Amino acid sequence: MANDNLKVLNALDVAKTQWYHFTAIVIAGMGFFTDAYDLFCISLVTKLLGRIYYHDFGDDKPGSLPPGVSAAVNGVALVGTLVGQLFFGWLGDKMGRKKVYGMTLMIMVICSIASGLSFSDEPTAVIVTLCFFRFWLGFGIGGDYPLSATIMSEYANKKTRGGFIAAVFAMQGFGILTGGMVACIVSAAFKSKYPAPAYEENPLGSTVPQADYVWRIILMFGSIPALMTYYWRMKMPETARYTALVAKNAKQAAADMSKVLQVEVEAEPEKMVERRKNNDFGLFSKQFLKRHGLHLLGTTSTWFLLDIAFYSQNLFQKDIFSAVGWIPPAKTMNAIQEVFKISRAQTLIALCSTVPGYWFTVFFIDRIGRFAIQLMGFFFMTVFMFALAIPYHHWTQKDNRIGFVVMYALTFFFANFGPNATTFVVPAEIFPARLRSTCHGISAASGKAGAIVGAFGFLYAAQSQDKTKTDKGYPPGIGVKNSLILLGVVNCLGMLFTFLVPESNGKSLEEMSRENEGDDEEVVEMESVRAPENRTVAV
Template identity: 70%
Template sequence: MGFFTDAYDLFCISLVSKLFGRIYYTELTHPKPGTLPPNVAAAVNGVSLCGLSYDPVLMVLCSVASGLSFSDHPKSVITTLCFFRFCLGFGIGGDYPLSATIMSEYANKKTREALIATVFSMKGFGILAGGIVALIVAAAFDHSFKAPAYSVDRAASLAPQADFVWRIVLMVGTLPAILTYYWRIKMPETARYTALVAKNAKQAASDMSKILQVQLEAEEEKLEKITQEKSNSFGLFTKQFADHHCLHLLCTTSTWFLLDIAFYSQNLFQKDIFSAIGWIPKADSMNAIYEVYKIARAQTLIAMCSTVPGYWFTVAFIDYMGRFAIQLMGFFFMTVHNWVCCDLLTHLFFANFGPNATTFVVPAEIFPARLWSTCHDISTAAGKAGAIVGVFGFLYAAQSKDATKTDAGYPPGIGVKNSLIMLGVINFVGMGFTLLVPESKGKSLEDLTGENEEEKATEQQAASATAAPV
């Protein structure tokens, strides 16, 4: 539910952002009435990616507040909306490491990868739900589904209805957030944290007994021995962490950063790609609400045919293929997409049956228990930094190379074709950093973090010291 909510709140904005141009940028003085300027479009779509790390309560409050961004002045509405979308990003960002760590620590080594991937696959259903909600709301407000010719007056006459549409779509994100919060407060702390960090073996055994519905005994002596080990005491900014996990952190942050540049640049701006490839009619041939319907229908079809299947292919094959092979394959086909075929369905399928899923799974497995969530959050933040680069950078780079074709003096870009070539280069570099990804298939969390090896080494040293002559 956490990831379902994250995806709905993140991507529903792309369904309704064109409405803002229709409603708030209709003045005849504007160079292209009914169209958001590039800087405003980038801010509305990307600002939630700038805020990281809180919880479902914040998602509830900010989903409601986003829909209540009222003002008589267009700039005030957009500014208020961007502020609450930024705050929403704190809740979404905090939920990424929590969801991954909770599932990783509760799962066993045989099914851990598939279960973590299943958590992440809910992102696809969140995107799909956003499209369905937008379809329903648009249908409720535009009964005729006719497409009258667009004009500034027509846009203005639709403003009250269109204003309801985007607010309802955004505020529906409150419902799954409330459910997420309710179930989270009823969930006990993970046993590994309780035992290894809080050092409460009895509570850990009690919690796991309730979860697994079996009777477990607290192993106080084993816990005391483990918590005294050096491997469980070092922090993030220590030589021990640098020696054991610095390369791992570079691997998780770099691949997630590069992946999100490509993924978010094309996901949040699908609506523009739909127009470019002729999937939806030109804006001047339909009213504002009908445009929302067409965009939502296209995104729903994409989610059903590509996004959701891609995630579930990862769930099905990750235990057999491993993360390394899936991630390398995904980056390869994303590169091919950008350089050769430019097929949106192929790109999204292999992004999700590829690095978009594995970059979430790997950080949840390869770091010490006391640093799992911290390192996953750092990796998530790196990914969202890449998303910001992708959203803002792609929007400006995709502007026409010819300065005479840009709106109101906006700086010329390199064009859509060259932008896709650049994204292909980024995906190719992602393939290179994937070579640093450790394969964790079939290994326990303790084996992956090196804690078992260090414990065995300590036991051998103690045995040698005992056997040595006095």
């Protein structure tokens, strides 16, 4: 038979929803608010950067960033995020969640401010400095993924755990929405105070000197919410599961949770001696491969495939909307007007589809389960991508543009009421405590690898095949239509790999990770009894 779970962990599993749950959601969630703001606000200002620093690059339209520069500006933070997820995920299991949590936040604050301080008259120096600080900004953001998910999962009760973790991640939607709103407000303020003619009327005068302040203010604003939550992050106690199961200090875990839960919890130090005799295997052991190998493959592959589509859609909304004519041609606007129209379009998409999608997941994830939501999300993303791509030329006609925008918005809704949320939730629930942050970091880093493929790949794929652009340094591309078809195929693959991911709804973390089981013979016997109940069985 399996060993009984520690009373402090049982107390967490059955605890009623209390004020500390909501406090943890806000404290962890504000990190994700900042993450999303910092990662996606760059897409709002890349065209402005092109107008300011590369005004001679382009053909019959205002200056735009060369393909290599655009790829670097959009993708360097994603590279930093990938590295940060691996490093801080590992560090969170070695040093503890709380000790590392403050480090990531301070890196984000410092680098967010520094990103807007890339002062120089030389375009190359500005872009290099911007990319340098955005890499380290991404590094800090990367640490927030495994730590926030792990902390929330280890604090939550098993009945509403999915909703709590998803609520932390849902703050990402508010970050995307706020990014668009801040860009709208800042650009509107400068647009009225420093009016400039459209590019067609006066190419040289269409970018006023004050436009250089716009992108800096937008980028630097991301430091404010992160700074506001630093104190509260430092006040949070270490999670009981880390203290008891990894640090093996049952007495301290019971003391910490007694304060949090406001009930007396028994320490049970003697149980720490007898449990884990056969559960001390490492990440690269055969035992881990047998128990969790397929699970890790499932979480990494689905997150990788999801982020190819999700980041392509987010970072290059402006290009897609311009291609179908929802955003007017750049040459009909001045630089600040263009920022305003791009940010207004992205704010509308975030408000009507992105944010509601996140909160649908929060509401339904503990009712219908992770597997159903993820499979449904990938399915509808596939359907809508093909529905946009196959009759693409139909949607580019003026009378049909609203239909395109509505269907495009629905892909965001089902990404967030789907795999974008569940890929974040599940890795925080199914792995052992001593490897939980590491495995979540690996899964998240796989997602960022997909985001990098999406960011760089879509930039290449969606380029026009017009010879003039190719002569000016643009690589030949396959166009927006075929790019959308490729994203549809990617989402279809995501559906297939979802079948590798186990359902964790209603189960304790120890039950999912099998940390409360005895020796291997007992484990095999129990699995043979329980196998019919489970969709995916670790072997």
